[in-house]
Amino acid sequence: MQGSANLNLMIKAARKAGRALVKDFREVENLQVSTKGAGDFVTKADREAERIIKEELRGARPTYGWLGEETGEAAGEDPTRRWIVDPLDGTTNFLHGLPHWAVSIALEHKGEVVAGVVFDAAKDEMFVAEKGMGAFMNDQRLRVSGRRHMIEAIFATGIPFAGRTALPATLQDLARLMPVCAGVRRWGSAALDLAYVAAGRYDGYWERGIQSWDMAAGLILVKEAGGFVSAVREGQDIFGSGSVIAGNAELFQPLCKVLREG
Template sequence: MRKSALINVMERAARKAARKLLHDFGEVEQLQVSRKGPADFVSRADVAAEETIREELSRARPDFGFIQEEGGRIEAGDGDSYWIVDPLDGTTNFLHGLPHFAISIGLMQKGDIQAGVILAPVTDELYYAERGKGAFMNDRRLRVSGRSRMSEALFATGIPYMGRPGHDTLLAELRALTDNISGIRRFGVASLDLAFVAAGRFDGFWERGLHQWDIAAGIVLVREAGGLVTDIKGGRKMMETGDIVAGNGSLHAPLLKSLKAATATR
């Protein structure tokens, strides 16, 4: 499928930032054994990538605002259109030299997610979707998986860390699921978890307490690939609450039911 002008703008910004991230990623291994401390270096790489994306997108759409992980909110000149940007989703992976991280750019207009691009720089996999136009990975049409049995399902989730709340809830959810499914993965990059649901690699994904920039692009990807996305109550307040459940048409409901049952017993 020929990409729209909008997707081309988003891809160009992501790829320009990706070139810088890949260069910086090559320095991480050396920093790991130095006194300099890699965390500060990665923080600078994160900010630099976000600045690159903001400059590219602003040049193409000067009236659009921004909701950014590092740079905060910039109000939209048109009052309705916001880029939602995570310049480095998977910072901890990046910091440790793990080649699993992504750039995520979503576009929200009048409160609805209209388009999304997720780029995995190391694998050069570009996931993109536009409302009503389907989801793609490197020009290949994406569809969620066709699995319908929980016993065959592979799900992804996130684990709270560094003092974040929710450990007991997650443990209850894992107990409710692990005896009945094929497996659970925790890769540490929510945007790519959602992209993998869209691609049929995962059958579902859930996590609590995420930010808008973690999930905006992934929401439209999953929907345009034929999947379902809700909050953990089954509603549509993912962007407000940061709690999200995504899955294919057959397994979203049983996944949601299991999660609800797990928390109801606590």
């Protein structure tokens, strides 16, 4: 894919942060004897990855705004453009030595995500998309799946933990959806869930109580791969509601119907 200068900058930053995280990931196994020690180590790895990304992106585009999971929000001289970054989506997987986590970087222009990168460094899969240019994984064009029947479809979600308020609604979602589909997966990384919808690995995904940096890059991946995205409640803003439904062209509406029955 021949991307813009901004997209190439995002890819470079994601790769640089990803290399640092892979190095740290190899050390996690040695720290499992002490949960506190491992947790502290992963927190430092997370923050260091965001520092690397911020240095690369803001160094090259100092006027752009910033929204990062670790360092929060900062306005830029250019009010129309903003980076949205999750340096390590899937932190709990990382902490437990599970190789399913990603670097997520999005560029927002006038309130719309126009470019996104999700880098699965452990598997060396780079998912990229830019408005009007399509979605790709390691230079291979992505398309959402072509499945047409719910009973054949696999969906992904995030199940709330540690007392998060979306748990009752999510359990109701599962009770309605699981009898009418081929399965539901919970792999612990929203960015990769959306990337997998774009790649046709999942037929759809939904989640409640999710942050913008978890899904910003994934949203454009799905749209540029021919899929659809929406908030769980019809008519709401995705970022504002903190919820998302994504799916292929055939199953998006049936999935929305099931999830909106409650």
